[in-house]
Amino acid sequence: MTENDFSRRDFLKVLGWGGTAVALSGCGNTSIQDGQETVTSYVTLPSYVTPSISNYFNSTCAQCDAGCNIMGRVREGRVLKAEGNPNSPINRGRMCGLGLSGVQAHYNPDRVREPLLRTGDKGETITWDKALGLINEKLNGTKGTEIAFVTGGMSGHVQALLGNYMDELGSKNHFSYEAISPAVLRAANKKAYGESMPRYRIDKARVVVSFGADFLGAWVSPVHFSQQYAQFRKGSRPEGRGVLVQIEPKMTLTGANADRWIAVRPGTEGVLALGIINALGKAGLSIPADIAAVSHEYTTERTSKETDVSAEQIEKLAALLKERTPSLVLAGGAAEGYAHGSQNAAAIALLNRVLGNVGKTLEASASVPFPQIAPTVGSRSSLIALNDGLAAGKYKVVFSYGVNPVFSAPASMKFKDNFAKADFKVAFAQYMDETALAADLILPLDSAMEDWATVVPEYMAAPEGAGSNAYAQMSFRQPMMEKVFPDTRGVGDILLALLKQRTADKYKEFEDFYSYLRSAVLKNKVALGGKAGDDDEVFWNETLSKGIVPLKGIAGSVSAKASAAGLKLPVPTDADPSYPLRLIPAVSASMRDGRNANEPWLQESPDPLTTIVWDSWVEINPKTAAKLGIVEGDIVEVTSKSGSIKTQAYLFPGIHPDAVSVPVGYGHEAMGRYARGVGANVFGMLDSVFDKETGELALNETSVKISKTGQRVIIVKEEGPVGGSQAGKPKIAVQVSADKVDLSKEV
Amino acid sequence: MKCFLRSLTLLVGLFFYASSHATDALPTLTTPDDVGPVVEQPIEFPHFRHAGDAKDGGMQINCMYCHTYARRSMVAGIPPIQKCIGCHQSIESVRDKPRIQKLFEYWDAKKPIPWKKVHDLPDFVRFNHERHIQRFYFQQDRPYQEVCGYCHGNVKAMTVAQRQKPITMGWCASCHQKDHPVSANSSETGHGPNDCFTCHK
Ligand code: SF4
Numbered sequence: 001m002t003e004n005d006f007s008r009r010d011f012l013k014v015l016g017w018g019g020t021a022v023a024l025s026g027c028g029n030t031s032i033q034d035g036q037e038t039v040t041s042y043v044t045l046p047s048y049v050t051p052s053i054s055n056y057f058n059s060t061c062a063q064c065d066a067g068c069n070i071m072g073r074v075r076e077g078r079v080l081k082a083e084g085n086p087n088s089p090i091n092r093g094r095m096c097g098l099g100l101s102g103v104q105a106h107y108n109p110d111r112v113r114e115p116l117l118r119t120g121d122k123g124e125t126i127t128w129d130k131a132l133g134l135i136n137e138k139l140n141g142t143k144g145t146e147i148a149f150v151t152g153g154m155s156g157h158v159q160a161l162l163g164n165y166m167d168e169l170g171s172k173n174h175f176s177y178e179a180i181s182p183a184v185l186r187a188a189n190k191k192a193y194g195e196s197m198p199r200y201r202i203d204k205a206r207v208v209v210s211f212g213a214d215f216l217g218a219w220v221s222p223v224h225f226s227q228q229y230a231q232f233r234k235g236s237r238p239e240g241r242g243v244l245v246q247i248e249p250k251m252t253l254t255g256a257n258a259d260r261w262i263a264v265r266p267g268t269e270g271v272l273a274l275g276i277i278n279a280l281g282k283a284g285l286s287i288p289a290d291i292a293a294v295s296h297e298y299t300t301e302r303t304s305k306e307t308d309v310s311a312e313q314i315e316k317l318a319a320l321l322k323e324r325t326p327s328l329v330l331a332g333g334a335a336e337g338y339a340h341g342s343q344n345a346a347a348i349a350l351l352n353r354v355l356g357n358v359g360k361t362l363e364a365s366a367s368v369p370f371p372q373i374a375p376t377v378g379s380r381s382s383l384i385a386l387n388d389g390l391a392a393g394k395y396k397v398v399f400s401y402g403v404n405p406v407f408s409a410p411a412s413m414k415f416k417d418n419f420a421k422a423d424f425k426v427a428f429a430q431y432m433d434e435t436a437l438a439a440d441l442i443l444p445l446d447s448a449m450e451d452w453a454t455v456v457p458e459y460m461a462a463p464e465g466a467g468s469n470a471y472a473q474m475s476f477r478q479p480m481m482e483k484v485f486p487d488t489r490g491v492g493d494i495l496l497a498l499l500k501q502r503t504a505d506k507y508k509e510f511e512d513f514y515s516y517l518r519s520a521v522l523k524n525k526v527a528l529g530g531k532a533g534d535d536d537e538v539f540w541n542e543t544l545s546k547g548i549v550p551l552k553g554i555a556g557s558v559s560a561k562a563s564a565a566g567l568k569l570p571v572p573t574d575a576d577p578s579y580p581l582r583l584i585p586a587v588s589a590s591m592r593d594g595r596n597a598n599e600p601w602l603q604e605s606p607d608p609l610t611t612i613v614w615d616s617w618v619e620i621n622p623k624t625a626a627k628l629g630i631v632e633g634d635i636v637e638v639t640s641k642s643g644s645i646k647t648q649a650y651l652f653p654g655i656h657p658d659a660v661s662v663p664v665g666y667g668h669e670a671m672g673r674y675a676r677g678v679g680a681n682v683f684g685m686l687d688s689v690f691d692k693e694t695g696e697l698a699l700n701e702t703s704v705k706i707s708k709t710g711q712r713v714i715i716v717k718e719e720g721p722v723g724g725s726q727a728g729k730p731k732i733a734v735q736v737s738a739d740k741v742d743l744s745k746e747v
Numbered sequence: 748m749k750c751f752l753r754s755l756t757l758l759v760g761l762f763f764y765a766s767s768h769a770t771d772a773l774p775t776l777t778t779p780d781d782v783g784p785v786v787e788q789p790i791e792f793p794h795f796r797h798a799g800d801a802k803d804g805g806m807q808i809n810c811m812y813c814h815t816y817a818r819r820s821m822v823a824g825i826p827p828i829q830k831c832i833g834c835h836q837s838i839e840s841v842r843d844k845p846r847i848q849k850l851f852e853y854w855d856a857k858k859p860i861p862w863k864k865v866h867d868l869p870d871f872v873r874f875n876h877e878r879h880i881q882r883f884y885f886q887q888d889r890p891y892q893e894v895c896g897y898c899h900g901n902v903k904a905m906t907v908a909q910r911q912k913p914i915t916m917g918w919c920a921s922c923h924q925k926d927h928p929v930s931a932n933s934s935e936t937g938h939g940p941n942d943c944f945t946c947h948k
Contacts, residue, residue: 034910035786035863042827043857052821 051076058085058547060455060475061099062448063596065153065178066090066221067457068099069548072449072480079103079449079480084223085547089463089473091223097605098590099223104599105447106484110672111430112444113485123442128489131441136501138397138424144170146396148422150386152403153178155375156454156474157517161495163372168502173395175386178378179408179593179683180664182220183696184336186377188345192353192562197459199363203231206324207243209317210254211269211348212334217253217589217608219332221459229257243324245317247272247309248334250584250619250661251654253608262317263656265308266582266700269335270347270569272314275303277354279318291350294564306572308656321355328352328361333587337699340570341691347569349562358560365460366553368472369527375458381695383409390418398422401491406434407668408593410686410697412642428491431598433671444488446479451490452514453477460553472553474528476544492516527551575658579703581624583640584661585682594665594681598672607663610650611718616666616679619652620706624660628706635711638662640704643685648715649706660706783910786863790849792907798892799903810895810902817876817895818884825862828854865908866899872916873946888931897922919946 048055056071061082069088073081082102086093115131116123126134139147147169149162153176166174186196202208202215202225215225232242246258249266264272277295281287287295304311321327331348338344352358368374383405389395391414398419409415419425419438427439436442445451455475462471492513500507510516521528521543522536528549530539543549575581587593590602597603603614610617618638620630630636634649638660647662655661666679689701797813799805811817816824832854841847853860868874883894892903900911912918923939 034783034865034867037864037867038861039825039864040859040861041825042829043854043859044829045827050816050820051824052816053819 049076054080056083057478057480058476058545059449059480060453060477060547061095061102062477063098063102063105064592065458066223067455067475068095068221068223069475070095070099070102071547074480077481079106087546088475088548089471090221090457090459090461092227094223094227096223096226096589098592098596098602101590101596101599101601102448104601105430105596106449108431108447108598108672110432110598110674111447111485111488112432112436112442114444114487116442116444118440128487131443132494132497132501134441135397135426135498139169139501142396145173146394147171147399148173148175148386148389148395148397149399149401150175150177150383150403150405151378151401152176153181153375153378153458154402155456155458156373157520158453158492158495158513159376160372160520161492161499161513161516165495165499165502168499173386173389174376175382176376176378177380177383177386177403177405179380179404179595180218180333180587180699181377181379181696182333182336183377183379183381184341184345184691184694185220185331187694188331188336188342188349192346192349193358193362193558194561195365195556195558197365198556198558199365199460199462200225200228200328200330201361201363202228202242202328203237204239205232205242205326205328205357205361206239207245207320207327208232208330209245209247209321209327209351210258210330211264211273211332211344212246212248212252212336213330213332214252214254214334214587214589215330215332216257218587218592219254221457221461222589224459224461243320245320248332249582249656249659250334250586251609251652252334252586253589255654256609261654262309262313263654265306265572265656266334266584266659267338267340267344268307268572269331270340270344270567271298271303271572272307272309273329273344273347273351274298274569275300275307275309275314276318276321277350278303279314280322280354283315283318283322285322285354287354291354291564294567295350321351325355326357326360327355328357329355333699334584336691336696337584338701339689339692339698340568341696341698342693343567343569346562346567350564350567353560353562356560358558358562362558364469364556364558366462366470366472366555367460368456368474368551368553370524373454373456373474375456377458378403379694380697381690383415384413384690384695384697387413387415387418390415390421393421396423397426398424399426399428400435400439401428402595404433404435404595406438407671407681408664408683410642410688411684412686412688428494431671431675434669437670443494444485445494446483446488446490448477449480450483450488451477451479452492452517453490454517467552470553470555472551474549474551476547476549478544478547576703579640579705580658581704581706582656582659582700583638583682583686583702583704584655584659585686585699585702586619586661586663588663588665591663591665594668594675594683597665597668597675597678600674603674603678606718609654610652612650613716613718614678615716616645616647616663616682617650617715618647618706619650619655619661621655621657621659622651622653624657625649625651628708630706630708631712633712633715635709635713637707637709638685638704639707640685640687640702642687642702645680645682645685646709647680648713650715660704783865785909786865786907788863788907789860790846792846794902794905794908803903805903810891811880818880819877821873821875821877823876828860865910866914868914871947873948882927886930887928916946 054073054075056073058071061068061070068091069085070082071085072079082100084091084093084095114125115128117126190196213219216229235241244258245260246255247262247264248255249264251261255261274295275298278298279300300311300314303314329348329351331345335344352362406416416438425439426441427436428443428445429436430445455477460472462468490513496513496516518540525539526532588607590605606613630649632651635646636649637644637646662682664682667681668675670676687702689698691698795805797806797808801807813826813830814823816822831850835847883889884891898912902908923941926936926938929935929937
């Protein structure tokens with residue numbers, strides 16, 4: 001290597017050897033320690049590096065599917081922190097706590113470091129050559145229809161490669177699975193507005209009524225919506241300060257921020273929406289005939305009786321919505337997790353049509369012009385299809401990447417047993433999680449801070465201004481430093497190697513995924529914002545340094561076609577006396593579906609509402625708890641028809657007395673030292689009830705009973721004794737009950 | 748914790764000691780007790796040959812030719828091997844010397860040289876090279892050997908560097924108490940900051 005002949009990759013390599021400083025504790029009488037620590041020099045140093053001064057590399061967050069654009073702060077070859085990319089229309093320079101914890105996925109001590117092969121009950125370390133050879137061997141003679149690949153939501157060039165691989169294998173069995181997915185929302189939106197993910201404009205609305213959409217915490221693209229929300233709350237906005245009403249049986253972070261939080265009886269959100277439409281009609285708003293034909297049955301009295309929301313409250317809500325336009329009505333997980341979830345969502349969508357919000361606060365989105373890289377979104381229903389196939393012994397070779405169904409499938413699906421029926425299971429894994437443990441071959445993955453990828457978000461935010469209706473974007477994910485563990489590989493590299501086994505010729509020009517990606521990007525230079533005459537190297541470097549590639553997308557359109565035809569909401573029935581309470585699995589802003597549970601920052605950052613750390617809990621309304629004789633810290637057993645968990649009771653006024661709530665994502669049996677054994681896994685005890693239209697698992701359809709075990713603990717939480725010991729008494733958490741709030745100033 | 752308290756007491760003590768004596772009775776710049784231990788380095792780098800005066804056979808290279816970050820970063824920086832090779836690949840006369848051979852061994856293997864730190868401040872001290880170089884070298888136009896020498900002593904005469912000054916808090920403060928002219932041609936004077944958080948942050 002000559003003096004100038006180095007690239008960033010070489011530089012990263014060099015850093016891989018260097019930078020080992022041995023920290024010795026020094027506490028002698030001198031304050032400085034000569035000759036104890038090593039100060040390792042660089043071998044070569046690119047001109048943009050100055051020791052002690054950070055460089056920033058643009059990349060994309062991999063902690064959830066929102067796809068926020070980030071910048072990694074890199075100092076002396078180590079990534080130290082992620083920051084938001086200010087040029088991103090998604091997150092505009094901000095990040096969430098979950099995203100910030102991404103560095104802990106990267107430096108995590110429990111990452112899988114070498115390929116592992118199971119023989120019987122034991123695992124042995126093998127080489128990559130042997131691992132890939134083994135896959136080749138198993139695939140030879142296996143029919144395409146006997147091969148399945150399960151992944152999470154995917155997009156970009158890794159997805160394109162996976163698509164090619166599946167084609168080469170002759171398999172159509174790509175299952176895209178997300179444990180917590182807005183699948184019902186997508187279907188309902190598609191029906192009601194013509195688009196599955198329109199752009200929501202909270203910032204333009206004067207009032208937002210959210211039926212359990214936790215858009216500040218865990219819903220769809222929370223950092224993006226938080227920014228919109230900040231605008232929405234500004235009194236200086238031409239529309240004035242917006243009013244937020246949150247309707248949900250269990251208070252979320254968004255609920256805690258709302259002007260009014262309304263505890264609705266679980267599952268009756270659709271009824272309430274129709275009741276509001278009826279009240280709006282009574283208040284003089286003209287309701288389209290087809291809707292009125294359905295909604296007129298939902299008189300305020302009936303609605304109030306079915307939903308537990310007072311008549312006064314319903315009328316106030318209608319008055320608020322009539323007075324303030326445009327408004328925006330959102331439907332979230334809390335309203336959708338039922339057998340009639342799609343019906344609930346459809347009823348809620350009617351409100352947007354009645355209120356004339358479609359086209360104003362619900363805008364058309366745009367999609368990328370390349371279908372191969374457009375996002376494939378995941379859902380629970382695809383897991384059911386995979387599970388059925390496995391149960392029937394249809395699949396011989398199963399690959400899994402980026403998902404953990406053994407952890408997140410309800411026990412009643414018997415996924416683990418069915419998974420075991422496949423002859424050869426390959427897990428692409430960063431951790432030895434539950435699914436990797438059940439696999440035969442484990443391929444250790446690079447972290448998102450070591451790997452190359454492109455990402456196209458499902459929720460396509462756009463910058464303000466002309467052309468935003470056709471704005472689409474692709475973002476880069478690029479390595480920020482040399483690998484922490486040298487023997488891990490990028491998912492793109494593995495797929496490329498597997499493809500070469502099938503069809504060496506087509507891919508021989510690509511040495512690795514990096515060269516594949518680079519050439520794919522350069523081939524489409526013009527579509528990606530370059531000019532035909534641009535120098536390849538310059539274009540590539542500039543594109544990469546920006547991290548965001550704006551594309552002229554295909555503009556969608558939204559229409560107010562939500563119709564009440566076929567809408568049928570069940571009349572709430574009395575609870576089964578043996579399981580009197582409704583279980584609401586809660587999705588918290590930091591733990592989400594539990595895929596990042598081995599990042600200690602997430603375990604130790606207090607839940608925003610209960611302030612509990614490092615454990616699960618069950619939220620019980622103080623009234624219900626008093627009836628059952630439960631006090632805070634009691635270890636209780638929560639039992640459903642399909643299973644049970646034991647966890648600590650937390651008395652919480654922000655939950656409907658008929659419901660209890662346990663956060664999901666806890667209770668791993670594997671994965672790593674920070675996740676294993678912390679809390680209880682509520683996924684396991686869910687009943688297999690599915691949304692009738694989409695086939696999505698109805699998360700909130702499980703009924704439970706609660707019994708004391710006789711044990712009691714002191715809950716480890718941030719809040720002082722006030723919230724804890726007095727939660728059962730009035731005046732602490734709820735100072736003014738929701739229906740006493742004076743709304744005259746808000747209207 | 749005990750260690751921390753011990754060093755804290757020591758530091759606070761030193762600070763008061765230094766502040767009370769500083770302006771009138773500065774500690775001598777080098778006393779034998781202050782000289783740090785000889786630190787064995789992977790290559791016995793001859794500072795005197797590179798930075799020494801011409802009359803002593805040195806080449807009078809500016810410190811910042813190699814420690815190039817001192818003027819723009821907190822750390823002065825150990826030069827990348829590439830820098831050494833940049834010159835040495837065309838200095839045939841010393842190519843067969845053992846130290847140079849060793850240097851090329853590292854270079855050929857693309858392995859960094861594990862130098863030992865000679866001035867290793869504790870982690871709770873944040874010393875900034877840039878501020879000092881900008882002030883004394885660029886604004887006040889003092890000779891670099893003098894400026895670097897305030898803290899590093901007479902490097903011109905050393906092989907591998909050896910600590911010359913106490914580099915304790917009291918010692919730092921003794922200089923921060925002193926009045927220095929604010930620029931090369933000014934009669935106005937000012938002294939360095941004495942705020943805790945300037946160095947402890
Ligand atoms: S919402 Fe948070 S975790 Fe998700 S992509 Fe954005 S920063 Fe990352």
